[in-house]
Amino acid sequence: MEGLVNPKTDDINSLVYLIWKDRPNITVEGIWFIQREHNHFGIESKIKQLDDIINHLLNLLNDVSYEDKSNLINKIKIKQQTLRVLMQKYEVIRNIYFDYDKYYREDLFEFYLNKYKEIPLFHFAERKKFLSIMKEIQELLYQKFIDFCDSYCNIRDVFFEINDYILRIKKFFNFQDKEVQ
Numbered sequence: 502m503e504g505l506v507n508p509k510t511d512d513i514n515s516l517v518y519l520i521w522k523d524r525p526n527i528t529v530e531g532i533w534f535i536q537r538e539h540n541h542f543g544i545e546s547k548i549k550q551l552d553d554i555i556n557h558l559l560n561l562l563n564d565v566s567y568e569d570k571s572n573l574i575n576k577i578k579i580k581q582q583t584l585r586v587l588m589q590k591y592e593v594i595r596n597i598y599f600d601y602d603k604y605y606r607e608d609l610f611e612f613y614l615n616k617y618k619e620i621p622l623f624h625f626a627e628r629k630k631f632l633s634i635m636k637e638i639q640e641l642l643y644q645k646f647i648d649f650c651d652s653y654c655n656i657r658d659v660f661f662e663i664n665d666y667i668l669r670i671k672k673f674f675n676f677q678d679k680e681v682q
Contacts, residue, residue, distance in 0.1 A: 513534070513653075516534060527635070558676070580667070
């Protein structure tokens with residue numbers, strides 16, 4: 502897949518992830534990023550597309566005579582297997598974040614938000630205590646999002662290493678894009 506540029510962390514750094522200190526609000530920026538990842542980079546579709554390209558490349562290599570062809574094919578198959586492991590890792594980290602989001606945002610934060618709403622308006626100390634707890638919940642969820650982003654960026658980096666390797670093979674054997682897609 503030529504022309505792809507690794508965004509590194511640019512797309513993640515552009516997010517505005519707010520942590521509310523004096524309001525009973527919680528941001529949904531993290532969950533939205535993950536749910537809409539296919540609109541940003543689309544790692545799942547790109548992994549599937551590269552897997553298809555590798556399958557086609559392996560078929561083309563069967564017709565080529567090259568003295569170290571079996572070793573090259575084995576290396577490509579290892580890269581392809583690594584690509585499939587990346588897909589599994591992405592699904593795992595995405596599901597783990599969904600579970601954390603459900604627990605922290607939907608269950609825990611909502612529980613304390615309801616307690617906060619039950620407190621009379623002029624009980625400032627109690628209200629402040631619950632705001633403090635809700636802030637800590639937001640910080641924990643933010644840390645879980647950062648953990649997701651670290652793993653996600655590592656997956657993308659490995660994806661781009663595999664993509665670059667496949668591009669070098671295509672250029673070495675002078676395969677045209679229309680032949681390999």
